[in-house]
Amino acid sequence: MPSGTNKRATGGCEACNEPLLAARGVTRSYRVGGQPLSVLKGVDLELYPHEIVAIVGASGVGKSTLLHILGLLDRPTSGEVRVRGMDAAAMPEHQRSALRNRMIGFVFQFYHLLPDLDAVENVMLPLMVRHGYLGWRHRRGAVRERARELLSLVGLSRREGHRPGQLSGGERQRVAIARALVGDPAVVLCDEPTGNLDTGTKEEIHVLIRDLKERLGQSYVIATHDPHLTTLADRVESMTDGVLAPRPGPVGAER
Amino acid sequence: MYRLFLSLRYLRTRVVSYLAIGGMALGVMILVIVLSVMGGFQREFRERIRGIDSHLTVESLRFYGLRDAEALCREIEEVPDVVATAPYIENITLVRGVGPGSTKDFGFLRGIDPAREAAVGSFGEFLLSPRERERELLSRQRPPTLDDEEDLARFPAAVDPARAFEGGHTGFPPVLVGIEMFWEFGLEVGGLVRCLTSSDVERMKDSQEETFEVVGVFKTGIWDNDRRYLYAPLDVARRFIVGDTSRSSGVSVRIRDHGRVDEMKGRLNEALGLGLEGRYHLRCYTWKDRKKSLLQAVEMEKWLLSFILIFMVALMALNVLSILIMSVVEKTRDLGILRALGGTSGGVLSIFTAQGHFIGFFGATIGLGMGLAFTRYINEIADGIEALTGYHPFPKKIYYLDRIPTDLDLGEVAICVGVVILIGFLFSVPAAYKAARMDPVDALRYE
Numbered sequence: 001m002p003s004g005t006n007k008r009a010t011g012g013c014e015a016c017n018e019p020l021l022a023a024r025g026v027t028r029s030y031r032v033g034g035q036p037l038s039v040l041k042g043v044d045l046e047l048y049p050h051e052i053v054a055i056v057g058a059s060g061v062g063k064s065t066l067l068h069i070l071g072l073l074d075r076p077t078s079g080e081v082r083v084r085g086m087d088a089a090a091m092p093e094h095q096r097s098a099l100r101n102r103m104i105g106f107v108f109q110f111y112h113l114l115p116d117l118d119a120v121e122n123v124m125l126p127l128m129v130r131h132g133y134l135g136w137r138h139r140r141g142a143v144r145e146r147a148r149e150l151l152s153l154v155g156l157s158r159r160e161g162h163r164p165g166q167l168s169g170g171e172r173q174r175v176a177i178a179r180a181l182v183g184d185p186a187v188v189l190c191d192e193p194t195g196n197l198d199t200g201t202k203e204e205i206h207v208l209i210r211d212l213k214e215r216l217g218q219s220y221v222i223a224t225h226d227p228h229l230t231t232l233a234d235r236v237e238s239m240t241d242g243v244l245a246p247r248p249g250p251v252g253a254e255r
Numbered sequence: 256m257y258r259l260f261l262s263l264r265y266l267r268t269r270v271v272s273y274l275a276i277g278g279m280a281l282g283v284m285i286l287v288i289v290l291s292v293m294g295g296f297q298r299e300f301r302e303r304i305r306g307i308d309s310h311l312t313v314e315s316l317r318f319y320g321l322r323d324a325e326a327l328c329r330e331i332e333e334v335p336d337v338v339a340t341a342p343y344i345e346n347i348t349l350v351r352g353v354g355p356g357s358t359k360d361f362g363f364l365r366g367i368d369p370a371r372e373a374a375v376g377s378f379g380e381f382l383l384s385p386r387e388r389e390r391e392l393l394s395r396q397r398p399p400t401l402d403d404e405e406d407l408a409r410f411p412a413a414v415d416p417a418r419a420f421e422g423g424h425t426g427f428p429p430v431l432v433g434i435e436m437f438w439e440f441g442l443e444v445g446g447l448v449r450c451l452t453s454s455d456v457e458r459m460k461d462s463q464e465e466t467f468e469v470v471g472v473f474k475t476g477i478w479d480n481d482r483r484y485l486y487a488p489l490d491v492a493r494r495f496i497v498g499d500t501s502r503s504s505g506v507s508v509r510i511r512d513h514g515r516v517d518e519m520k521g522r523l524n525e526a527l528g529l530g531l532e533g534r535y536h537l538r539c540y541t542w543k544d545r546k547k548s549l550l551q552a553v554e555m556e557k558w559l560l561s562f563i564l565i566f567m568v569a570l571m572a573l574n575v576l577s578i579l580i581m582s583v584v585e586k587t588r589d590l591g592i593l594r595a596l597g598g599t600s601g602g603v604l605s606i607f608t609a610q611g612h613f614i615g616f617f618g619a620t621i622g623l624g625m626g627l628a629f630t631r632y633i634n635e636i637a638d639g640i641e642a643l644t645g646y647h648p649f650p651k652k653i654y655y656l657d658r659i660p661t662d663l664d665l666g667e668v669a670i671c672v673g674v675v676i677l678i679g680f681l682f683s684v685p686a687a688y689k690a691a692r693m694d695p696v697d698a699l700r701y702e
Binding site for chain 2: 093101125130
């Protein structure tokens with residue numbers, strides 16, 4: 001299964017050799033105005049623990065669609081998606097939702113925070129979704145504490161009570177990153193995480209993702225057309241015309 | 256957990272949800288007020304109708320009535336739970352005021368023994384004392400003032416029903432006239448009315464005529480009775496209607512518990528053998544039988560009103576629906592986000608149904624509280640309105656009642672509140688369904 005190049009340098013344990021996420025022959029087509037439109041035409045991708053894969057390509061090429069499929073938000077037209085070896089395509093919707101909640105964190109270009117909640121509440125949200133009414137009461141304090149920790153990890157400990165509307169773009173994205181991490185997922189899927197930010201802020205997010213990966217150990221898939229962000233990646237895959245092709249990363253390969 | 260949290264948060268942070276709850280509460284409040292005032296009117300009206308007549312009557316279907324009413328009275332009084340009886344005679348008459356410009360109309364002349372009549376029904380309460388009569392007549396011309404009250408003080412405030420027919424001056428037989436006839440005919444106490452009646456269909460031409468002196472006025476509160484009825488002493492009426500003093504139309508009966516009137520009717524039928532051999536011409540009627548049309552009108556009114564209230568409930572339902580659909584549209588992106596965080600479509604759905612529940616529940620509870628408070632203080636509120644605007648929303652003249660009657664049927668209120676909560680639930684489903692069917696990917700795609 002896993003080829004040698006895909007292995008992490010620090011790997012060797014059995015779990016590390018099993019891909020967290022694996023897409024095989026994934027296609028996705030839509031019908032637009034009665035015409036079938038093929039966005040993905042047979043994508044293969046494996047993601048191993050503790051690695052960052054960057055997916056580059058022009059906008060509209062299908063990067064977001066691939067992330068949605070990897071994140072179990074969307075189902076492929078054909079092909080399979082496995083999460084820790086389990087066939088996610090065969091699962092009923094509620095199981096996919098539960099798996100998504102535990103395994104996957106999302107970071108979006110437009111942050112996608114809930115405007116009615118303050119920063120801490122936004123960060124707590126994945127755990128609120130995870131726990132039912134009964135479990136919530138005695139977990140509430142711990143969850144809030146965890147959310148605070150993550151906010152301070154992303155450097156926002158002073159803005160806990162602020163609503164998204166009171167935060168800058170960079171700050172919002174930090175909250176979104178904290179939210180993606182709070183449930184302790186195995187994989188964080190970032191869809192153009194810096195696409196909406198100015199250069200300085202881009203750099204901050206860049207550094208933040210690198211640090212968080214080192215500290216918390218998640219794997220990342222980052223769809224981006226920001227060349228600078230690809231320097232973080234262990235592997236860079238280039239998407240053109242609905243298929244992925246490996247591109248040697250200038251820095252990442254060394255790590 | 257997020258479902259409850261978010262539905263409450265969405266509810267709390269949106270002005271429209273307060274408006275929805277407010278609208279719901281207002282609707283429930285109006286429902287409660289209308290139902291309770293309507294119930295009060297109905298109760299008041301039924302009581303008044305019941306009060307006009309005795310609880311039961313045993314009537315003769317024969318043209319000349321029954322011969323020995325006293326014997327029948329004794330027989331009826333032996334039935335357990337019968338409190339009092341009173342014979343009466345009644346016939347249709349033409350009535351004409353004596354004097355210039357006086358009108359004529361048909362009416363019913365009823366012969367009674369005043370003391371016994373007062374014992375079987377509310378005759379004594381309907382009789383107006385001279386002071387009440389003058390006040391009533393005055394108030395039909397202009398609102399009475401304090402000076403008027405001083406004026407009125409010279410009229411006696413009390414009247415003895417047993418002596419209701421006394422005090423005539425002209426030597427003509429006495430008669431009591433309903434307030435509406437008195438007013439419309441322009442009659443006065445001591446004035447004369449002429450009555451014409453016939454007791455034989457075969458010889459209609461041979462009618463009897465009699466002149467009566469008006470000695471008093473009564474007011475039952477039912478327009479028809481106050482417009483049509485004249486009361487004369489039993490024997491006077493007997494002589495006038497059939498020519499001798501042996502006949503009666505029937506016997507009025509008062510029983511111990513008016514709630515058991517139907518049961519007592521059966522008991523009388525059985526004890527007296529009414530409608531059977533020898534008694535085939537006698538029938539027993541309850542007050543409900545005799546006032547069926549009026550009671551039906553009251554029932555109909557309430558039914559119709561409930562029907563109209565359904566539209567109000569529909570209005571509230573649309574209110575919930577439109578607000579929740581707005582909320583779903585506004586929250587489309589949030590829903591996509593929640594799905595991305597692992598929320599199921601069912602969970603997303605319940606955020607909105609829960610909002611509907613809260614709107615329904617809070618709306619109904621607040622509305623119920625306001626409605627109960629309003630109903631409790633409705634007369635104070637009416638007085639307040641009069642003090643502010645000079646216009647009383649509940650004119651006594653029209654309703655014949657001093658206070659706005661209220662009567663809250665808890666069952667009705669429970670149904671009403673239940674329906675509203677149910678509406679909150681049911682009408683949130685389409686909106687929630689719309690939310691749940693949405694593709695999260697579409698919701699997330701754009702800013």
